Amino acid sequence: MMKGAIHSIETFGSVDGPGTRYIVFLKGCHMRCRYCHNPDTWALESKDMRTADEILDHAERYREYWGPDGGITVSGGDPLIQIDFVIDLFEKAHARGINTCLDTSAQPFTREEPFFSKFNRLIKVTDTVLFDIKEIDDEKHKKLTGWTNKNILDCAQYLSEQGVDLWIRHVLVPGLTDSDEELLATKAFIDTLKTVKKVEILPY
Structure with missing residues (x-):
């Protein structure tokens, strides 16, 4: 039986x-964001392993x-690192009539298989995506997180394009992600997205 590696639950x-x-925090x-406030979530290992039904019952x-x-x-x-578990959880949640929301920075995203087929299965049972844009400039994103942002913006x-409701989030870190140039470029990118329901600028 599939189990997810849980960090904590609120x-x-x-x-x-x-x-x-x-x-559910998985x-x-x-990524290794320079301003990360919960680096204890980085490692996949967890002593708290639960099934989708155990989580939903609770x-x-x-x-x-x-x-x-x-x-x-x-x-x-x-959560996309544990995409198989999230699919199981969200499919069972929808079967119970429970609204689902995915909070992701999308670093694991790729159009290559088998991930892409799994991702398409996941978004069919995802009502809202909270999408975290760390940094709009690719080179600065690499310095900030250790990873490119090209697949993230993709x-x-x-x-x-798939009609999924988006809440865009951007953490405003003084001296790192708060320049006028970066914010205007971020806004220009967000303006190209058709399904944005909310934009949140979060203080560091």
């Missing part, structure tokens, strides 16, 4: 997706608090 979240959310992240204890817009959010780390464009 039972009452109000900022990670529409309405009130039950938030382990695993390949989440539904709080369902009366969610209201019409709430549901579950899967964050990390980057992921945002693909999600928009």
